[in-house]
Structure formats: C-alpha cells, structure tokens
Amino acid sequence: MIRRTILTGAAAAALFAGSLGAASAQDTLLLGAAAPQTGPLAGGATVTHWPAVRLWVQQTNAAGGLQVGDQQMTIELVEYDDQTNPQQAIQAAQRMATQDEVDFMVAPYSTGLNLAAAPIFAQLGYPMITGTAVTDQQPALAAQFPNMFFVLGRTSVMAQDTAQLLVDMRERGELGDRVALVNVADAFGIEMAGISKAILEENGFEIVYETSYPLGTQDLAPVIDGARAAEADAFIAWSYPGDTFALTDQAIVQNFAPQVFFTAVATAFPAYQERFGDQIEGVLGMGGVNADDPAFQEFAQAHMEMAGQAPDYWASAATYAALEILGQAIEGAGTTDRAEVLAYLQDRSHEYETILGPVNFNENNDNERYWTVGQWQDGVFRGVASQGRDGVAEVEAFDGWN
Known part of the structure; x- marks a missing residue:
C-alpha cells in the first residue's frame, strides 16, 4: 500500500506564508516510511510508529517546514505497508529510493525489521535513526553500517x-x-x-x-x-x-x-x-x-488530538525523537544531500533536543540516555x-x- 501525506489547505498556506520570510525558495522534502499496517506487528506499529511519524510531519509542516539552507521545505510523507515481512521491508526501501526518489526514510518498526533493512539503507546511502530497535549488536552494527543510529537502548x-x-x-x-x-x-x-x-x-x-x-x-x-x-x-x-x-x-x-x-x-x-x-x-x-515531564505531556496531548489515541509510554516518544534528530541534522547540515546529513550525524559534538531530553551519540552511534x-x-x-x-x-x- 502507498499513501502520501502533506499538510494542505488555507490554514497551512497561511502558516507557510508567515514563516517563509527571507527564505528565497520553498520546496518539498519527500520522506518515505515503511512499517507494518498488516501482519503480526501491525497492532504495535499502529500505536507506536505511525501516529508518531505522522504527528512529526504534521507539526513540522504547521511550523513552516524545515529550514534547509535558504529553502523552507515542507514534508510529504510516502507510506508503505511492509506486512511485518522482512523481504517486504527491503523491497519497500528499494522502491522508495529508486521509484519514489524520497530524500530520506524513516527507520522500520521493531528490532527484526530494522536488522533486515539495515543493509539496504546502507547500500542506498540513507541515514537510519531507529526508535524501535533494541539490541546488543549495536557496536557491531554501527561498525558495519555507520549510517545506523539507535535511540531506544541496548x-x-x-x-x-x-x-x-x-x-x-x-x-x-x-x-x-x-x-x-x-x-x-x-x-x-x-x-x-x-x-x-x-x-x-x-x-x-x-x-x-x-x-x-x-x-x-x-x-x-x-x-x-x-x-x-x-x-x-x-x-x-x-x-x-x-x-x-x-x-x-x-x-x-x-x-x-x-x-x-x-x-x-x-x-x-x-x-x-x-x-x-x-x-x-x-x-x-x-x-x-x-x-510528569511537560514535554511528554504536550506530546501526548498532540498525539491524542491528531490520532484519537494516546501514545505509548515508551517507544512512541523515541520514534518521534528519532525524527526530531533527523530534522535537526538536515537543518544543521543545511542541505538535503544525504552524505552531508550523515556526516553531520556522525559528528559526535552535536547534541539534539528532543521530547526525551538531550540526545547525543557515542562512537557506536548509540544514545547512552534511555529508559x-x-x-x-x-x-x-x-x-x-x-x-x-x-x-x-x-x-x-x-x-x-x-
């Protein structure tokens, strides 16, 4: 299944117009996402993954989009159902990169699907910031796939x-x-x-x-x-x-x-x-x-208003934080060039402000602060x-x- 999402309408136009200011151009950034909408893990992804991804896109666009160099870029979301199938996750990533030509991709949902998709993300040159993978293989995976970053823990x-x-x-x-x-x-x-x-x-x-x-x-x-x-x-x-x-x-x-x-x-x-x-x-x-953190409570309220359901008390926030990190890295690099954004993420001097609190990555691309x-x-x-x-x-x- 494919679905495209972008904030539209008069309200969005007004928001964008007010935020463009001195920006010399406005463009669209394509963000691809493949995760379960059917299969054994669809229920979990429906709670943890999809609402957090859609909320980040909605809120980022409502704020005027990402400031990428001199461009104010709104986000269009391209969605696929990987059917809780590793091969489908791989094929979806290939299609998003080669046919949809997305600028960036959201990491899959669950440890297993992230491990399955890691080689294709690396081969295609996409940063992979995962908020739903927990594994002790992080040092080995980061060495093999330097584009892979972990938010949820070991x-x-x-x-x-x-x-x-x-x-x-x-x-x-x-x-x-x-x-x-x-x-x-x-x-x-x-x-x-x-x-x-x-x-x-x-x-x-x-x-x-x-x-x-x-x-x-x-x-x-x-x-x-x-x-x-x-x-x-x-x-x-x-x-x-x-x-x-x-x-x-x-x-x-x-x-x-x-x-x-x-x-x-x-x-x-x-x-x-x-x-x-x-x-x-x-x-x-x-x-x-x-x-009790006001940042989480604000996130939970927005999540409820957008999705009609509360977030979970763990990986929903980590999934949202992974996209906050990606957005800040794109803005920090000042470009949608994936190699430059990846280099920005690999620079350990950078710290990212997220709803979880500050996040930074060590030499293993591993966030050392987590629940x-x-x-x-x-x-x-x-x-x-x-x-x-x-x-x-x-x-x-x-x-x-x-």
Whole structure:
C-alpha cells in the first residue's frame, strides 16, 4: 500500500506564508516510511510508529517546514505497508529510493525489521535513526553500517536493570529465587532471553521454567500453565504486543500472580491499561517515560488530538525523537544531500533536543540516555529504571490480579 501525506489547505498556506520570510525558495522534502499496517506487528506499529511519524510531519509542516539552507521545505510523507515481512521491508526501501526518489526514510518498526533493512539503507546511502530497535549488536552494527543510529537502548542494559530490580526486591525480602523466563522466538525475544538468563543466573536466581513460542502464537495458555506449575516467584516474558496481552489475559484467567509479573513490548501501551484496568497495578515492563515531564505531556496531548489515541509510554516518544534528530541534522547540515546529513550525524559534538531530553551519540552511534524498565502505578506506566534520565519512580509491590 502507498499513501502520501502533506499538510494542505488555507490554514497551512497561511502558516507557510508567515514563516517563509527571507527564505528565497520553498520546496518539498519527500520522506518515505515503511512499517507494518498488516501482519503480526501491525497492532504495535499502529500505536507506536505511525501516529508518531505522522504527528512529526504534521507539526513540522504547521511550523513552516524545515529550514534547509535558504529553502523552507515542507514534508510529504510516502507510506508503505511492509506486512511485518522482512523481504517486504527491503523491497519497500528499494522502491522508495529508486521509484519514489524520497530524500530520506524513516527507520522500520521493531528490532527484526530494522536488522533486515539495515543493509539496504546502507547500500542506498540513507541515514537510519531507529526508535524501535533494541539490541546488543549495536557496536557491531554501527561498525558495519555507520549510517545506523539507535535511540531506544541496548538489550543487555535492559536485562541488567530488570535483574537489578529483582535483586533489590529479594534483598528487601519481597521476592524469592525462582524465575520463569519465556520469549517470542524472533530476533528481539531470542536475544533478550539469552542475555537475561545469563544475568539472572549470575545473580543467584534459578530458572525453573523456560520456553519460547513463535511470533503470532494465539494460544499462550500452555506457557502460563508451565510457569504456574513451576511455582515461579517471578515471571519474565520478552514478548511482543499480541503475546503481551495474551500472556496477561491467561495469567488473570489462571490466577497466576507471582511476586513479579513482567512483560515486554506493549506493556507500556495505554490499551493495556484500558484492557485490564486496575488489575495491572504493579506490573513491570520494558521502557517507560517520565510521565510528569511537560514535554511528554504536550506530546501526548498532540498525539491524542491528531490520532484519537494516546501514545505509548515508551517507544512512541523515541520514534518521534528519532525524527526530531533527523530534522535537526538536515537543518544543521543545511542541505538535503544525504552524505552531508550523515556526516553531520556522525559528528559526535552535536547534541539534539528532543521530547526525551538531550540526545547525543557515542562512537557506536548509540544514545547512552534511555529508559529501561517501567511499572504501572496509579493508572500510569512510569519509568522505574533508566540510563541517564530524570524522573525515575520507586518500584511498588505487585499485589496480584485484584
């Protein structure tokens, strides 16, 4: 599917006219985006990816566009559905570059699709700033693909911070040693589970139940059956949206309420709270934000007004921040020449102001300031662990499915 989006109408014309000022010309910048609109990850992309991308385009155009040298450039968005299929993601990138001739491309949604598309982004010479990929391969990927930049964080750090929360709870007498560890069987889940298992065992936890399941699995009752039968004190699932919901649903149905219940991607979705209500108070998951930060609150309000839904409490803001970084790099370089924009991004002296706070990249093209673990508290998913971010909340006890 292809879709083009650009702010139009009298209101836009008035905004642009007022902002052009001394600019000698106005032009259009083509921005390509391919991500799931169908397939197993469509639900996640519908929450996290597409609204953030469209909102950034809308707000940038409403502000007059990007100031690129002496040109004021509005943005036209070209969209494709990659069908949650790595080959389709690659083909969409090729088409956007060679047929649509887009100036820049948005990185795909999810770790797996980003890893699949990384070679074609590099081959075509497009900067790739991803707000939805978490992997410990970042140093190796950045060495292989110097055009690739990461905003969301590293798997090992997220696994370490998750394990540290468990260690702290155990030291306070709030948690035993028995852990059930499960994962979705794709690039993200396999990597996270492997790293997590090693860290947990190093810290004296016993893995009493361990399994994986294919992406898109509908019936996860056997997974909860196994964890419950193993009498796990903590349940940790490196899951994607569909399974995050299904695992929680099954845990409630079977009244499996360990001292720690942790699910990964989509735990931070507002729809998760809407689905399960107050029952999820104390549930832990990946990511988080400083929900009290005025910048995030302003973003959330604009997101609701534009998309009719709230952003998630993690990667929505990271996706928006990735585009803020791209826009600032284009303006900083003063050109749409991709090689020059990439050189600007690779200059480590540059810092980018985003809704997450300041972002800068180290020698591995890795942002070192990010959220790692969050928890549902009083109807809000608050960050309870981070690397270099302000507003970390204290962890609260999970009292079961009330």
